[in-house]
Amino acid sequence: MDILFDTANLDDIERLTPIYPVTGVTTNPSILKKEGRVDVYKHLRRIREIIGPDRTLHVQVLQKTAQGMIDDAHRLLDKIDEKVYPKIPTTEAGILAMRTLKAEGVHVTATAIYSKTQGFLAIASGVDYLAPYYNRMQSLDIDTKGTLTALSGFIRRFDAPCKIMAASFKNIVQVSHALEAGADAVTLSPKLLRQALSVPDITNAVDTFISDWESVYGTRSLPDD
Numbered sequence: 001m002d003i004l005f006d007t008a009n010l011d012d013i014e015r016l017t018p019i020y021p022v023t024g025v026t027t028n029p030s031i032l033k034k035e036g037r038v039d040v041y042k043h044l045r046r047i048r049e050i051i052g053p054d055r056t057l058h059v060q061v062l063q064k065t066a067q068g069m070i071d072d073a074h075r076l077l078d079k080i081d082e083k084v085y086p087k088i089p090t091t092e093a094g095i096l097a098m099r100t101l102k103a104e105g106v107h108v109t110a111t112a113i114y115s116k117t118q119g120f121l122a123i124a125s126g127v128d129y130l131a132p133y134y135n136r137m138q139s140l141d142i143d144t145k146g147t148l149t150a151l152s153g154f155i156r157r158f159d160a161p162c163k164i165m166a167a168s169f170k171n172i173v174q175v176s177h178a179l180e181a182g183a184d185a186v187t188l189s190p191k192l193l194r195q196a197l198s199v200p201d202i203t204n205a206v207d208t209f210i211s212d213w214e215s216v217y218g219t220r221s222l223p224d225d
C-alpha cells in the first residue's frame with residue numbers, strides 16, 4: 001500500500017514524513033498556489049531533499065497540447081530530477097503525451113481521472129499511476145467505488161504495471177472506501193490523517209488506561225523488574 005502526502009508545504013513534509021509511513025508526495029498547481037509565489041523548482045527540489053530519492057514525487061504539467069505537456073515534463077525532469085513523475089491530465093492530448101513519455105522511459109502519473117474510459121486509456125498507454133478524483137467524482141454522483149473496482153480489475157486482468165493512486169479526498173472515510181474498492185495508493189493532505197488520529201475518543205482511551213494503572217500502582221510507569 002502507498003500513502004502519499006498531497007501537499008507542497010515544506011514544514012508539514014519535513015515534520016511528518018519521519019512519522020507517517022508515506023511513500024511519496026503529490027502536488028498540482030492549486031496545491032503549489034497555497035505556498036505563495038515560491039521559486040518553484042527550488043521548492044520542489046527541497047521536497048525531494050526532504051523525502052529522499054526512494055519516495056516518489058509527482059508534479060503536474062501546465063500546458064494543454066501534447067507537445068506542451070511533453071516539454072513541461074522534460075523541464076520538470078531537468079530542473080528537479082530524473083525520478084520525478086510528471087502528472088499528465090488524461091485528455092486526448094494527454095494520452096499522446098503519456099504514450100510519448102512512456103516510450104522515452106519516463107515515469108508517468110495520469111491525472112484528472114473521472115471515468116473508467118480515461119482510466120483504461122491511461123492503463124493502455126502504459127502509465128505508472130492513475131489518479132482518479134474521489135471527492136470530485138462523488139460530487140458529480142459518479143459511482144466512485146465501482147469505477148475504482150473496475151479499473152483495479154482491468155489492471156489485474158491485463159497484468160498492467162500500473163497502480164491506482166486515488167486522490168481528491170475531503171474526508172477520511174473516502175480514503176478507506178477508496179482502498180476497499182481497489183486503490184493501491186492514496187494521496188491525502190496530512191491534515192486529514194492528523195484529524196483522524198486526534199479524535200477525543202482515541203485520546204480518552206489512552207488516558208483511561210493510564211489512570212486505571214495509576215489508581216492501582218500509584219505511578220504512571222511500568223516497573224523496571
Ligand SMILES: O=P(O)(O)OC[C@H]1O[C@](O)(CO)[C@@H](O)[C@@H]1O
Nearest residue numbers: 006026027028111131136167168
Ligand atoms: O479535488 P482536489 O482536492 O482539488 O484534488 C485534486 C487531486 O488531484 C491531484 O492533483 C492528483 O494527484 C492531487 O494532488 C489532488 O488530490
